[in-house]
Amino acid sequence: MLAALPYFAALMTLQSFDELGWEEQLQVIKEEGAMVGTRDDSIHYMHLYQLHSFYVELTYNKEDKELWRIGPFDHPVFLHPYLEQIDISKLQLGE
Numbered sequence: 001m002l003a004a005l006p007y008f009a010a011l012m013t014l015q016s017f018d019e020l021g022w023e024e025q026l027q028v029i030k031e032e033g034a035m036v037g038t039r040d041d042s043i044h045y046m047h048l049y050q051l052h053s054f055y056v057e058l059t060y061n062k063e064d065k066e067l068w069r070i071g072p073f074d075h076p077v078f079l080h081p082y083l084e085q086i087d088i089s090k091l092q093l094g095e
Helices: 014-018 022-032 076-083
Strands: 034-040 044-051 054-061 067-073
Touching (some): 022 044, 022 054, 022 067, 034 076, 054 076
Antiparallel strands (some): 034 044, 044 054, 054 067
16 A cells, blocks of 8 residues: 655656656545546557646556556647547526
C-alpha cells in the first residue's frame, strides 16, 4: 500500500505531476481527479480526468485491460476527441 501523499491542491502542476512515478500519479488521480470523458479506438479505451489546471488521459489496452499510458497535458487541442461527445442540443440558451 502506498503511503499518503502530501496534499497538492495549491502545488500540483503538470510538471510536478509528470515527475511522479506511475503509482503516485494514479493515486493523485484517484484522490483529486474528476473524470470528464471516455473514448475508445480499435485497440484502446481512454479515460480523461481533470486534475487542477491540466488533464490526464489514461489509456488502457482493450484486450488485457492493462494500463498502457498515462498522458498528462494542458493544451486544449488534445481535448478535441472528447468535445465531439458533448450533446448541446438540449441546452437552453438565453435569448
